[in-house]
Amino acid sequence: MFFQTIHTDKNSHARTGIIHTAHGDIETPCFMPVGTQASVKTLDQQDLKNLDAQIILGNTYHLHLRPGEDLIAKLGGLHKFMNWDKPILTDSGGFQVFSLGLQKEKNKKGQPLVKIDDEGVTFKSHIDGSTHRFTPESAIEIQHKLGADIIMAFDECTPDKAKKEYVREAMERTHDWAEKSLKAHQKNKEKHKQYLFGIIQGADNRELREKSAQFICNLDFDGIAVGGESIGYNMIATKKILDWIYHYLPENKPRYAMGLGLNPADLFEVVERGIDMFDCVAPTRLARHGIIFVKNKKNKHRLNITNAKYIFDKNPIDKACSCSTCQYYSLAYLNHLFRAREISAMRLATIHNIHFFLNLMKEMREAIEKNKFLKFKKEWL
């Protein structure tokens, strides 16, 4: 069995479960740190083990461009390449391709950097400008070569501001690609102990989201993901979308909100709506800029470590925190390291932020199993 639900909270859709993979189990709901280029920035895999990370992410777009899936396959797959023997999830590359296309729509000659057709997408590398093409089949093939435990169907991520007709067109393409991804995966399924997730799109349109949920949930995917520009970045839209699609989601498959985890508060909202997995670069990216997550009664969950008020502060970031940064270093020292632009500052802050997210998830799982999720949420927020 790939996924096993353990307990559903009596007062909400929040639930605990276990995902079983060839590289070990993942207790859900879980937050997945992002290791874009086969590295969770500033950390090494021993750090991640010490942090008890259950699963990490890799980005197919980045790994395809550098060092390339063939190199990784030749070296025994992503787990061996980076020496991480616990579960890995790779995305399909779609999100990066489309968000790159949105950011810089045209090159100097006025040509679009990303060209979508019904079979796939052609795009230019952000590293050297070389031309690449992803199709549902190639995205699956790349992910087979990378060898992550959980892989994603190729999809088109449409901006929220797109017109409904375009969103519908993109959604239909995504559905077609979902079937093609599934077919490409099933052909080689026995060879690779990998589980494939489908992705629900439809931007912020109720009709399309419900249609997409119905379509994707009816296919033989191992798990169901919710994608889109808003997810995690616009929580009003995220909550609305999750509420629209909830009743289409099968009980027996894990559910993944893609790119969610900008704020600790957001985790509560999606767990409450029955989501089992999510990822976000925020805890690591913000850490590198000295933004630290803390539990705070006033619903302010971030502090800026470079703030002058910490210059003389002998205390750790959080006395109750068991991360190694809080165990060993004071706010004053971390403040100094950031002001002096010492590289080690970024790692120490990243360790705290990752621990903060992973620990919060652990506490949520405990609360769910005691049917106290909503109580815990209220206390926490």
Next chain:
Amino acid sequence: MFFQTIHTDKNSHARTGIIHTAHGDIETPCFMPVGTQASVKTLDQQDLKNLDAQIILGNTYHLHLRPGEDLIAKLGGLHKFMNWDKPILTDSGGFQVFSLGLQKEKNKKGQPLVKIDDEGVTFKSHIDGSTHRFTPESAIEIQHKLGADIIMAFDECTPDKAKKEYVREAMERTHDWAEKSLKAHQKNKEKHKQYLFGIIQGADNRELREKSAQFICNLDFDGIAVGGESIGYNMIATKKILDWIYHYLPENKPRYAMGLGLNPADLFEVVERGIDMFDCVAPTRLARHGIIFVKNKKNKHRLNITNAKYIFDKNPIDKACSCSTCQYYSLAYLNHLFRAREISAMRLATIHNIHFFLNLMKEMREAIEKNKFLKFKKEWL
């Protein structure tokens, strides 16, 4: 007893010893990793413990400018500030002040950035351009506040190309400052469990070097250092200088070659000449640029990890190396991390280089105690 000699090699001046400090013992000869701004760049103090570093360096110039000795003193001294409970050595700030003065001799208005007089030196901060002044008395006072176990007399480091008359003048100033440093230290000695080293100068002039050695060795310092632009950067000059001064050095005091450790081969040369301690930023700085130290029969002790020949290399940097980087990661992975400009690459390379230097020193100590130092040197080089 501060310093205890254990064994002198029968065939060279190489010797082993133990330095006793309030923060523990240091087995000599030893290499000291440099933690300029209260951080050995890319590492944290847990890394240094795992590496078995016996002692680290802090730079008075940098710590004075940021975060300032008063802040560090208020937070309990450098050991507590950075949470490192093993020995620390601070330099006097002289080297940085003078090397800054050499690098950028004048500001935009044509004014020198460093102004030396017989009482001390006035200089501008490289951070914000603010004016500061170091005197022998203030350099000692700052180092008392920082609280390192071993501190250095304030000296003037003259360039080798300086005219003999200037070198003599600077040397005499250094001697005067040595006496003043000693006096300032002795006044407060009981309060601070710190040991003060004097510094021999005299550039590459035999007469002046011998004169300086005689003068410094006759003062009541706890240890004797050899300073100068050449030390560690011009090994022909370094060997010559150490040979000139050897017979003036007292047996019962530790000897420190300042800034030495650019190449593993250099360590053998100075240990052979009876030196007990040295430091250099090279192993850490080079690591951040992907330059890795290895034992190699062809007398090439560096490899460039970004080299294309490592792209598919499943082996660690060195199969015989016991550092955590070699234990966990392949050349191919490290090559990828450097090419992808991942921050964690710098830390993993630094761990290997520091381990390489510390382990080489351990092997040298073992060889000395078996009277096999020269044999070990020959085999190694």
